[in-house]
Amino acid sequence: MSSATRQSNAAARERLEALTDSGQADAAALAADLLAVTSVLDREVGLRRVLTDPAVEGQRKADLARSLFGGKIGADSLDLFSGVVRSRWSNSRDLVDGTEQLAAYAEVIGADKAGALDEVEDELFRFGRVVASSNELRSALTDSVASSAAKAGLVQSLLGGKAKPATTALVTSLVTQPRGRSLEGGLEDFSRLAAARRGRVVALVTVAVPLSDAQKDRLAGSLARLVGRPVHLNIEVDPSVLGGVRVQVGDEVIEGTIAGRLDSARQGLAG
Structure with a gap:
């Protein structure tokens, strides 16, 4: 730019x-x-x-x-x-x-x-996870043949009355006017925009089991000290990581999962 x-x-x-x-x-x-x-x-x-x-x-x-x-x-x-x-x-x-x-x-x-920005950030992230887990839903939302009205109606059936109005409006704008963006990329852009409003950065955190509120607070505090800005956590639970925490902030990745360490060990042995 x-x-x-x-x-x-x-x-x-x-x-x-x-x-x-x-x-x-x-x-x-x-x-x-x-x-x-x-x-x-x-x-x-x-x-x-x-x-x-x-x-x-x-x-x-x-x-x-x-x-x-x-x-x-x-x-x-x-x-x-x-x-x-x-x-x-x-x-x-x-x-x-x-x-x-x-x-x-x-x-x-x-x-x-409206005091709903935290919820909008979380809803955008969760919607992205739902789309990522369903090829059928992703195909329906990105179908170039389907009309904008049909795709907007699908978003309304999924989010209307369940998510904040801003979340529904943002997702609708993305699926009806993608303008060359991927669905996942557009949702990430919106999340960053929401975080920037608060002067925060977004961290994608992958863990094997859900974190408690106290653990979330400690992790957010540690990351904030590391990057020098407040951090909003998007947390994904993935049992395949076995344990530990994987954190991605922008292009930077902090790999602290058991699965990640095992992979590194295997690569070391193979080398």
């Missing part, structure tokens, strides 16, 4: 936070509007090229956005997107990605303000 796109994404998030912190805008409504804009930008290559053309003045881009989306999305959403297109983007795809990420971040903010 170029510095121009990074700066534009950061500026867009700051504007979104200011808008929602003021209490004047509904985060879920903003998310829905921005997702609708994303869909249009994804289809209309010429439009997104004009909106990211460095030779076109920022105000002209904002005026074009208002003429196209005025009356179709809310006033707050229109103001927010007008600011987005005034910024510099390295290429037209970055504008689409940035708008989509802004929609997801609006859902995260709404969950945070």
